[in-house]
Amino acid sequence: MADALLELRNISKSFPGVQALDDVSFSVCPGEVHALLGENGAGKSTLIKIMSGAYPSDKGEIWWKGQRIVYNDPLHALELGIGAIYQEFNLVPQLNVAQNILLGQFPTTRWGSVDNAELHRQASDALKQFDFHLDTRLLVSQLNIAQQQIVEIAKALIRDLRILIMDEPTAALNNVEIAHLFEVIRKLKARGVAIVYISHRLREIFEIADTITVLKDGKLVGTKALSEVTEDSLITMMVGRTLADRYPPKDTVQSEIILKVEHLSLDGALNDVSLQVRKGEILGVAGLEGQGQRDLVRAITGAVRTTSGAITVDGERQAIHSPHDAIRSGIAYIPDDRKNEGLVLMRSVRENIALPSLFARLRSLFMVDEPNEQRFVRQLVDRLGIKASSPMQVTRNLSGGNQQKVVVAKWLGTNPKVMVVAEPTRGIDVGSKSEIHHLMRELARQGVGILMVSSELPEILGMSDRIVVMSRGQIVAEMSGAEATEEAIMSAATRGISSTVSQSVFASASSG
Ligand SMILES: Nc1ncnc2c1ncn2[C@@H]1O[C@H](COP(=O)(O)OP(=O)(O)OP(=O)(O)O)[C@@H](O)[C@H]1O
Ligand SMILES: [Mg+2]
Known part of the structure; x- marks a missing residue:
């Protein structure tokens, strides 16, 4: 694709005993929400870790704005503007919310020590900009999973990203928080930021995605515009068969x-x-x-x-x-x-x-x-x-x-x-x-x-x-x-x- 921001070509990756990815190509354009789907173990998280430079691939190429690149360290992708929120959080429990959000870029005073007032101001600004409410002084170890997810999101948002990758961001969020996250995604999209979005909840995919890519057993099944698929056809792409009765029939309850x-x-x-x-x-x-x-x-x-x-x-x-x-x-x-x-x-x-x-x-x-x-x-x-x-x-x-x-x-x-x-x-x-x-x-x-x-x-x-x-x-x-x-x-x-x-x-x- 001519206007792709990031393009992965023919990526393969194996771990001992498993071929996690086998010749997978994937690309994402500015302002596009591209959903990555597939069964547990299909290779989704592995693919986004390669995109974000967390893992090297065994084979394949990465192209950024039409040029081939090789990440030389994990921060390289972040410097280009590719940020990721992983499935397993990456927060430091002993640090507070503000310190986690600004990790690696603490503001300093004239004397070179950390400027705490400024730190909390920047962190709460970042939270407020996207309407999140959270006390920046709380330790991450005191937060519940939903709050930790919000810190992860804020941490990604304060960096000026071109691509935001999210691995099951809604797994721990309630409906109100999910609606809120989707607002954030729409805002970013309007600014031309590309989003790579992983979720097992099909409802969300139909609400937020423009394009879908399905992986199965480490292989690419296909990439389609959302308008070309239905819930059933997506399930067939993912599972390889249709699911007749998604819920089992209810039964009579005993009196005891x-x-x-x-x-x-x-x-x-x-x-x-x-x-x-x-x-x-x-x-x-x-x-x-x-x-x-x-x-x-x-x-x-x-x-x-x-x-x-x-x-x-x-x-x-x-x-x-x-x-x-x-x-x-x-x-x-x-x-x-x-x-x-x-x-x-x-x-x-x-x-x-x-x-x-x-x-x-x-x-x-x-x-x-x-x-x-x-x-x-x-x-x-x-x-x-x-x-x-x-x-x-x-x-x-x-x-x-x-x-x-x-x-x-x-x-x-x-x-x-x-x-x-x-x-x-x-x-x-x-x-x-x-x-x-x-x-x-x-x-x-x-x-x-x-x-x-x-x-x-x-x-x-x-x-x-x-x-x-x-x-x-x-x-x-x-x-x-x-x-x-x-x-x-x-x-x-x-x-x-x-x-x-x-x-x-x-x-x-x-x-x-
Ligand atoms: N660090 C690792 N060491 C060994 N095997 C791994 C490692 N990471 C992933 N795998 C294996 O690679 C395969 C793909 O895993 P991956 O995490 O990419 O799946 P996924 O599509 O994200 O699944 P899920 O929906 O369950 O999160 C799995 O078989 C997994 O066990
Ligand atoms: Mg995963």
Whole structure:
């Protein structure tokens, strides 16, 4: 293309045991939003790391404004105006927000020391310019994932970029923040900045992209204008087949209560929350982000101590003061912050998957049944399509989505009575997403009670037998999965307790 800003030609890249990219060409023009799509492990992150100079390629050429270039160091691309926000954040937890945003370019005083007042002024200007609100004095270690994402974005925006590359920037953002990010993208686009955008959420692609490129198993499937594709044709390009039923059919719920939560309170975060999950039931917990959903699941699974309340599993009152207590009570937990809470990154796929099941077995037998463990791990790896060169591969080297699948697999294998899952398919590709949904439904059919927190409304609607909506640490509405609509959930979530919607659904829930 004549007016391409950046052009990658015939790029190949391999890691030990895997050809991550095989002869891939890709280009991006000024003012274009170019989405990069494909299944987990397809090679998307690897390709953008080559674009941004983080990795060298084994073969192929990079052209910048019509001239061949070779990056001589990781900062070279940034100097040209190519900035990237990676899937795994690149922030320094011990530094504050301002220091992270201006990392490497701190303003100095006449005497050569860091000018702190100026540092905070520049950082808050950058945040304000794009309408982000965040105290620049907070340490990054104090921020939640969404706030960290905002710091990453601001950090990229204060540099005068020609190309901004974003690897799943919305994975941790709520709907309001996503809408906000899209405003930022439109502003940049209007200034002629090119955007390379990776996401597994097709809705976003149709909202923001001009062009799409699909990778599969490290190979280029094709590049098309957005107007040339439909959701179905995109899925076919990515997965190689169509997906008939994206959500499994719902089933009858048994009458027996498996999880009972009564009057749970947690200082400032949860206020007298009571709920029940029946055997075979999937209870969806919806709401705007940060309304106590995370505290609720952490309280049930022993990750935080509650100030009051009671938890009963299968008729027995449980004292859950630690994650260990939760496992012993038959509660499995798939956390949303999988990097920190869910995985031992330096250990193999096999060890991670077998870990929680090992606990149970070690307790009873004091020995590990090797062939059985291998079979067990292999089944889960196959079922979820975990892409690893071998079960012995260190999880740190898996693609982002494949790491997530390992966390999900590890808990699906524990035969729990209750599963508490937070954002079960965040960062997971469309095909595997459907596979995880089917597995969850299968577990429910076997009698497991599932409590699922999700910020994706289609997932809440597609999966839940019953839905509760949280607002400001309380449950403000309850509705049956069959009756619920996105509008009803949203209006309950935003209007809170006084909502007439919530009252009418409370009434219909108790009469049905
Ligand atoms: N540092 C590394 N060492 C070894 N293998 C790697 C490394 N980085 C990536 N890989 C492998 O290269 C392949 C492509 O990974 P990549 O991260 O590019 O996938 P992706 O398309 O970004 O997937 P996702 O949607 O899950 O983020 C995967 O098989 C992955 O395991
Ligand atoms: Mg990736």
